[in-house]
Amino acid sequence: MKVSSLMQNSVVLAVTIVTSAIVTGCTNRGAQTAPTVSTTSHATLMLPEPAEPKIAIPSKPAKKNYRIGVSLLTQDDPFYISLKNGLVKEATKEHVTLTALSADKDLNKQINQVQSFITEKDDAIVVCPVDSTGIIAAVQAANQAHIPVFTADITADGGKVVSAIASDNVEGGKLVGDYVAKKLLKGTGNVAILDLKTITSVQDRVKGFKEALAAYPGIKIVADENVPGATRENAVNKATDLLTATPNINVIFGINDPVALGTLSALQQMNKTGVDVVGFDGTPEAQNYISSGTSPLKADAIQFPDLIGVTTVDAIVRYLNGQSLPPKVPIPTGLVTKSTFKH
Numbered sequence: 001m002k003v004s005s006l007m008q009n010s011v012v013l014a015v016t017i018v019t020s021a022i023v024t025g026c027t028n029r030g031a032q033t034a035p036t037v038s039t040t041s042h043a044t045l046m047l048p049e050p051a052e053p054k055i056a057i058p059s060k061p062a063k064k065n066y067r068i069g070v071s072l073l074t075q076d077d078p079f080y081i082s083l084k085n086g087l088v089k090e091a092t093k094e095h096v097t098l099t100a101l102s103a104d105k106d107l108n109k110q111i112n113q114v115q116s117f118i119t120e121k122d123d124a125i126v127v128c129p130v131d132s133t134g135i136i137a138a139v140q141a142a143n144q145a146h147i148p149v150f151t152a153d154i155t156a157d158g159g160k161v162v163s164a165i166a167s168d169n170v171e172g173g174k175l176v177g178d179y180v181a182k183k184l185l186k187g188t189g190n191v192a193i194l195d196l197k198t199i200t201s202v203q204d205r206v207k208g209f210k211e212a213l214a215a216y217p218g219i220k221i222v223a224d225e226n227v228p229g230a231t232r233e234n235a236v237n238k239a240t241d242l243l244t245a246t247p248n249i250n251v252i253f254g255i256n257d258p259v260a261l262g263t264l265s266a267l268q269q270m271n272k273t274g275v276d277v278v279g280f281d282g283t284p285e286a287q288n289y290i291s292s293g294t295s296p297l298k299a300d301a302i303q304f305p306d307l308i309g310v311t312t313v314d315a316i317v318r319y320l321n322g323q324s325l326p327p328k329v330p331i332p333t334g335l336v337t338k339s340t341f342k343h
Contacts, residue, residue: 069117075102086309172301172333173208188218235262
């Protein structure tokens, strides 16, 4: 089925999500097994959501019923569910038409979705790139059609993007790195990174993480391994291989929560202790492990995907209304540790 056929008969706030999922291989390592932990109930995270950046807020309502096409990276991740909810919520408030599709981490599908938005002559296009380099041609096609392109969460490496609305990933990486250096390692130890090197947002958080550790010469990064798709299942395999080949690791930085949680599963299956884990996203599941105080997952940089969605719609309305907009709208991050919870 062509993507364009999914967009027919769109109404205000028509949100269409493609439901086909990525097929991932199962292994005999129990990749689907979630780690078990004794959790503490009734813990409340004491980190309020930051305010929406003023530079993205339109001074007046939308001048007309703008049509916005969105290609999400995926639909089966808590982060993107929350981001989509923010998009939908603000589109309703601004009385604009929002059509959201899921690329299901398939670059070709995402390119086809962008082409469909171009064919439909939408007023603006939002992309959460599956591949920051691979999406360039699609962005350029929208440029040639004179349709403004915005990115949310992940940026594109080329083409003209009006504004990139995303977490301040460098800041988040630094927060995690500083916590590892000061609280977990106290200036000395071995760190490994489970990475996803094709995505700009991940590149930024790893950059910030490494910058924080650079201030501590007693800390060594002994591995920086790519996890295909940054999925939980693939992280189990990668973490198992990493811990087998490099047994003297003290801390593993998972570049998102699926990777961090997959690492927890690997540690449990190997019955390995003495390795701490830090992550990035701040999803409810990760918060549960951190708040318990009994899990190897000790800290997480938290993002606010709902706010990213809200800000993205507002930024588009602001721009289409004729107001100025910066090329980047950073959304603050925070750090979740056991001490940030009220029990």
